[in-house]
Amino acid sequence: MNHEQMTARIADGQGFIAALDQSGGSTPKALRGYGVEDGEWSGDDEMFAAIHAMRSRVITAPCFGEGKVIGAILFEKTMDGTVDGKPTADALKDRGIVPFIKVDQGLADEANGAQMMKPLDKLDALLEKSVANGMFGTKMRSIIKSANPQGIADVVAQQFEVGNKIADAGLMPMLEPEYDITASDRAEGEDILLAEIKKGLDALPEDRQVMLKLSIPVRPGHYTTLTEHPRVLRVVALSGGYSTDEACEKLAKNPGMIASFSRGLLQDLRKDQSDEQFDGCLRSAIEKIASASAAG
Template sequence: MTTQDFAAKFAAGKGFIAALDQSGGSTPKALRGYGVSDDEWSGEDEMFEQIHKMRSRVICAPSFASGKVIGAILFEKTMDGDVDGKPAPDALKERGVAPFIKVDQGLADEADGVQLMKPLDKLDALLEKSVAKGMYGTKMRSVIKSANPAGIAAVVAQQFEVAQKIIDAGLMPILEPEYDITAADRAEGEEILKAEILKHLDAMPEDRQVMLKLSIPVKAGLYQELVDHPRVLSVVALSGGYTTDEACAELAKNKGMIASFSRATLQDLRVSQSDEEFDAALGKSIDKIYAASVA
């Protein structure tokens, strides 16, 4: 599929993005949930080999190519690996799934109620490699923990600054200023976040677009202005610690937002399952998340 084909899919909103980008810190937990214990691997290379097997099994499952998954976010090592005998980005595109690459290098220490991204000193090289491998876009994450106007403004400014470099490289950026769903002042902070995002969107040139990945808001429909903004290709939602059922119920209240779930997509998958059982469990999650995305 072409870049234009994928853009049309996201604009139509008839599907969702699977987040398969667990990196070093979150991989052991993901493997344990899958049924691979810590004593079954030793060292980073073996750990990533195990998680790559899981991701490959997901991508190769028949339900993954049902047309309901329209994007997948990958960790760099997954992008560099093979799936079904082909480079991972090619395997995804053959299944009608746009490949995105996680480009942030982790979070800085908390200040002003937020965690900015650490300096992205590997960004230029990663973007060059990603373009060469045929990736469609990127994803980068910051975290907001309180309704601090200065902190929220800094998070959004950093996200948009890096996004311009990504667009210049020819890729579609997903900006992810995640709002911690346990924050007591989240409703207030999400209003501040929306205002800051709109300010930067309104300042963008007319020929540029971004995608946004946001926590499902406390107030249903809060982000409708972002969904409808001409500089936004799509607004996607992270599950943020919700179970699949919780995340889907909350997402369905927000017209125009589609899912970009990680744990909520994979939580019922186990290494011990037969291929048929695995695909059935994955298909059940995909159907549920798709229904919430197009509600």
């Protein structure tokens, strides 16, 4: 797939985007969920080798390439690796799946009820490498924890600032100002978040688009205006800690949003499953998530 074909696949594809980008501190938890205990690996190299083996198994599972997964978000080391002897991005594109790369370097300390991204001092080199590897887009995450107007404005401003730099490098930025689903004032905060995102979108040049990755809103349909905005290629939803069933039930009530789940996709997969069992569990999750994405 060339860039134009990947843009069309993301804009119009019926399905969802798989989040396979656990990194750093989240990797041991992901491995434990898969049935790999901490004592089975030693040091970062073995840890990342174990998570790459899991991701490779997902990517090569028969059900993963049957058209319902239209994109996949990767961690840098996954992009650097190979799947079935091919660079990971090429292996995905061969299956009709558009590759994205996680580019943030973690979260800063909380301020004004939010955690912005740490300074992205490795961004330029990562963008150059990502373009060379044939990636289509990027993803970067901040977290909003309360309806603090200043904190929300700061998070969104940073996302758009970095997003413009990513777009200048020739990649599609996926902005992810996640709203903590446990926040008691989330409905109020999502009103503020929507207004700030619209402000950022309206300031973009006419020929520029971004993607948005957002928590499933408290009020169904809250982000419908974003799905219809001419500067937005696609709006995707994160599972945010919900189980697969909860996330799918809530997503189905939101027109125009499709899933970009991690836990909701991978939660029932185990290392000791046979290939048939593994594909069956993954297939069940894929079908459920794709159905919820289509319902919206």
